[in-house]
Amino acid sequence: MRTFILIFLLFIKSAFATEIPLHQQQIENTTPNQTKIDLSAKKLREHKDVEINKKLVIPPFHKQAGELETAPQSFCQTCHMPLPHQKALRTRTFNNMHVKFIACETCHFENEKLIYRWFDMEKTQFVLGKLRIGKNLDNENMRSVNPKIAPFLNNERIFLLKNDEFAKQIAANWKSANESEKSILHAKIHAPLNWQKTENTHQGTPCQDCHNDKKSKLDLQKLGATSEQIQAIQTHIIPRFLEHYKNDDQRITIREMLR
Amino acid sequence: MKRFYFFFFVFLLIFSASVFADKRQPDPDGCFSCHGLPDLKYIDKQGQIRSASILKSDYYGSLHGSVPCKDCHRKITDYPHEEKDGLVDCGESCHVKEPSNGKAFTHKDIVKEFEKSAHGKGLSKDFAARNRIQEDKDSALPSCRRCHDNAPYIAAENMEAFKKEFSHNDAECGTCHEGDAWRNQFSGHILRRYIGNHLNKNVSNKICIDCHGNLEKMAKVEQEDSQTHEKKVVSLEFIHSTQSYDKTLHGRLLKDGNLHGASCVECHAPTGLHHGIKRDEDIESSVNSAHLKETCGQSNCHKDYSKNVANKGFLTTEMHNVATLGLAVETKIENVLKPDFETFKNLSIWYKLAAVLGLFSTVFLIGNIAWSLFADDSKLNKNNNNSILGAEKFQRIIIGSKPKKKESLWAKIKKRFEKPVVKNEEEKL
Numbered sequence: 001m002r003t004f005i006l007i008f009l010l011f012i013k014s015a016f017a018t019e020i021p022l023h024q025q026q027i028e029n030t031t032p033n034q035t036k037i038d039l040s041a042k043k044l045r046e047h048k049d050v051e052i053n054k055k056l057v058i059p060p061f062h063k064q065a066g067e068l069e070t071a072p073q074s075f076c077q078t079c080h081m082p083l084p085h086q087k088a089l090r091t092r093t094f095n096n097m098h099v100k101f102i103a104c105e106t107c108h109f110e111n112e113k114l115i116y117r118w119f120d121m122e123k124t125q126f127v128l129g130k131l132r133i134g135k136n137l138d139n140e141n142m143r144s145v146n147p148k149i150a151p152f153l154n155n156e157r158i159f160l161l162k163n164d165e166f167a168k169q170i171a172a173n174w175k176s177a178n179e180s181e182k183s184i185l186h187a188k189i190h191a192p193l194n195w196q197k198t199e200n201t202h203q204g205t206p207c208q209d210c211h212n213d214k215k216s217k218l219d220l221q222k223l224g225a226t227s228e229q230i231q232a233i234q235t236h237i238i239p240r241f242l243e244h245y246k247n248d249d250q251r252i253t254i255r256e257m258l259r
Numbered sequence: 260m261k262r263f264y265f266f267f268f269v270f271l272l273i274f275s276a277s278v279f280a281d282k283r284q285p286d287p288d289g290c291f292s293c294h295g296l297p298d299l300k301y302i303d304k305q306g307q308i309r310s311a312s313i314l315k316s317d318y319y320g321s322l323h324g325s326v327p328c329k330d331c332h333r334k335i336t337d338y339p340h341e342e343k344d345g346l347v348d349c350g351e352s353c354h355v356k357e358p359s360n361g362k363a364f365t366h367k368d369i370v371k372e373f374e375k376s377a378h379g380k381g382l383s384k385d386f387a388a389r390n391r392i393q394e395d396k397d398s399a400l401p402s403c404r405r406c407h408d409n410a411p412y413i414a415a416e417n418m419e420a421f422k423k424e425f426s427h428n429d430a431e432c433g434t435c436h437e438g439d440a441w442r443n444q445f446s447g448h449i450l451r452r453y454i455g456n457h458l459n460k461n462v463s464n465k466i467c468i469d470c471h472g473n474l475e476k477m478a479k480v481e482q483e484d485s486q487t488h489e490k491k492v493v494s495l496e497f498i499h500s501t502q503s504y505d506k507t508l509h510g511r512l513l514k515d516g517n518l519h520g521a522s523c524v525e526c527h528a529p530t531g532l533h534h535g536i537k538r539d540e541d542i543e544s545s546v547n548s549a550h551l552k553e554t555c556g557q558s559n560c561h562k563d564y565s566k567n568v569a570n571k572g573f574l575t576t577e578m579h580n581v582a583t584l585g586l587a588v589e590t591k592i593e594n595v596l597k598p599d600f601e602t603f604k605n606l607s608i609w610y611k612l613a614a615v616l617g618l619f620s621t622v623f624l625i626g627n628i629a630w631s632l633f634a635d636d637s638k639l640n641k642n643n644n645n646s647i648l649g650a651e652k653f654q655r656i657i658i659g660s661k662p663k664k665k666e667s668l669w670a671k672i673k674k675r676f677e678k679p680v681v682k683n684e685e686e687k688l
Contacts, residue, residue, distance in 0.1 A: 048304075050302060050304065050305070050306035051306045052302060052306050052307075052308060053305070053306050053307050053308070053392075054308060056307065056391050056392060056395065057391075057395045057405075058391040058394060058395055058402075058404060058405050059408055060310070060388060060391075060408070061347075061386070061388075061404050061407075061408050061409050062313045062314070062317075062318060062321075062408075062409050063313070063314045063317040063318070063321070063408070063409065064310040064312055064313065064314060065297050065298070065310065065312035065313070065314040065315075066297055066298060066300075066310070066312065081302060083300050083301050083302050083308070085301065086301055086302055086303075089339040090338070090339050092301045093299035093300060093301050093311050094299065096298065096299070096300050096301055097296060097297065097298040097299050097300075099298075100297075100298050137295070137296065137297070138315070138316070139295055139296060139297035139312050139314060139315055140314060140315070140316045140317075142297055142298070143297070143298075237292060238292070238293060241338075251337040251338065251339060251341070252337060252338060253336050253337050254288070254289070254335075254336065254337065254338050255288070255336070
């Protein structure tokens with residue numbers, strides 16, 4: 001009987017215990033070397049805060065689709081703003097489009113064992129998501145900022161949420177830190193991410209990791225894609241077009257590429 | 260056989276009409292492959308949220324819905340696009356044909372007219388999304404895009420009226436002009452013009468009010484004097500023009516949805532392409548006193564009345580009369596301190612008379628106060644020199660007598676307000 005109660009208690013504990021997200025574990029276990037800290041210091045020096053102007057006196061000539069959501073939806077967006085991709089001319093708008101339905105860690109956090117599921121960042125629960133793709137995609141009906149396709153390991157989220165205690169602690173530490181402390185903190189937070197590991201200019205996963213017709217990083221079928229949608233994602237013209245660029249400054253004639 | 264040829268001819272005619280009719284091809288370059296996607300946004304270096312997602316449903320129903328993107332953004336061939344390649348010049352011609360003459364459509368004539376107008380130094384080219392902030396900083400003058408956006412052919416608020424008015428369109432126009440080709444090429448264009456003239460006076464006024472309704476902005480406007488070419492501050496009538504317009508019958512009629520009221524453009528640019536707005540002092544201006552007879556007489560309401568010599572006074576009616584507004588007191592004081600003699604000349608005889616009488620009254624009032632404060636009443640009763648000013652000097656120089664010791668101003672005022680009770684006590688003693 002005693003053994004039974006013990007097993008029962010252990011079961012209860014494991015059922016209610018929340019695993020520390022992998023991202024958090026890796027941040028806590030990282031001691032960045034001087035090269036990484038210097039790299040972070042350089043990035044922080046180059047960074048310029050911009051104040052977002054929402055409306056101009058002179059309105060846009062063409063009516064644009066959708067409004068901007070300003071509330072940060074994830075831990076990353078606390079610092080990186082609602083439209084985090086700003087510098088890469090070629091890909092920033094396409095990447096920001098994906099922010100609406102893909103969690104940052106899906107592209108920026110690599111681990112072979114991860115699986116990807118639709119997750120509601122506000123309600124913190126799994127939900128049924130919907131992919132939207134195709135020639136006749138209507139850009140009038142905007143999708144909500146939730147849910148997003150996010151990475152999981154053994155059904156536990158690996159990513160941090162903005163309201164996690166650890167995330168709040170980091171935000172508080174950042175506010176009180178001086179420049180050198182910020183460099184170390186920056187290096188620690190970003191240590192688990194792709195760009196810190198590879199020091200590659202392509203900080204996230206390349207488009208072709210998902211948009212290919214061989215093996216997609218995402219299990220599209222499990223994410224609810226129809227066979228037409230899977231084909232549309234795999235053979236989408238834009239990732240194929242972007243694949244042709246050899247360096248960051250290159251400009252390619254559109255007509256040539258769309259042929 | 261003749262019948263065969265006849266039918267063959269008719270067939271050819273119909274076939275050729277449908278082949279050569281220009282159908283809408285708004286995206287021949289495939290721009291919507293990217294720009295038709297949702298959420299293509301980023302924050303630029305100026306902190307401006309930029310969106311490359313053009314609302315497809317709106318664009319196809321817009322004024323430029325049949326214009327291929329490259330007709331305006333001419334030099335864009337590469338991706339990523341360079342801003343200089345996408346600069347828009349509204350005076351260029353495009354691939355859409357003007358239905359009435361079959362020539363390439365252009366806003367060139369409007370631009371020419373606009374350039375000669377009071378707003379003429381505003382931009383009509385070099386437009387890019389990014390330089391909107393710069394344009395706003397550099398100039399308060401209207402540019403094409405400051406007033407116009409790519410509006411829908413039929414505005415949402417006019418759609419119901421449009422459907423109602425033109426429900427018979429297919430049945431009646433379609434009797435002769437059958438088929439989608441005609442509808443696509445002509446009907447939208449013509450119907451917008453037709454319905455637009457009747458329904459969008461308030462919409463066109465809104466364009467003017469967006470700028471002229473901003474009092475703070477208008478107060479900063481400087482106008483060049485037509486003769487001296489010096490910059491001068493604008494009049495109160497200019498600053499409050501939209502407010503005073505709202506008080507007129509024209510403004511009130513339009514506000515109530517009665518379209519008999521004249522819109523801003525109907526008075527200020529009634530002819531040509533309606534972009535030649537000029538200052539009233541310009542002899543070519545439609546609101547210059549030399550042309551008011553024609554301008555006011557263009558409507559059925561004032562047609563004969565304004566041209567009748569007996570109604571000359573009608574044309575001097577002040578249409579932007581700030582007296583109709585309960586302006587703040589400080590504004591009125593400011594106006595008094597900076598009198599505008601040009602305006603004074605144009606005032607009615609009552610205003611002029613009131614101004615002169617007011618001036619005299621003020622002098623008498625000040626004199627009265629001065630007398631009551633400084634005059635020595637005792638002198639009046641002693642057959643002395645009663646002059647207030649210069650009496651002492653007269654005594655000293657002409658008569659040669661020694662004047663009394665001069666009392667200080669403070670002593671005089673103090674003496675004036677001394678308590679009469681004390682005086683009585685002195686008399687008793």
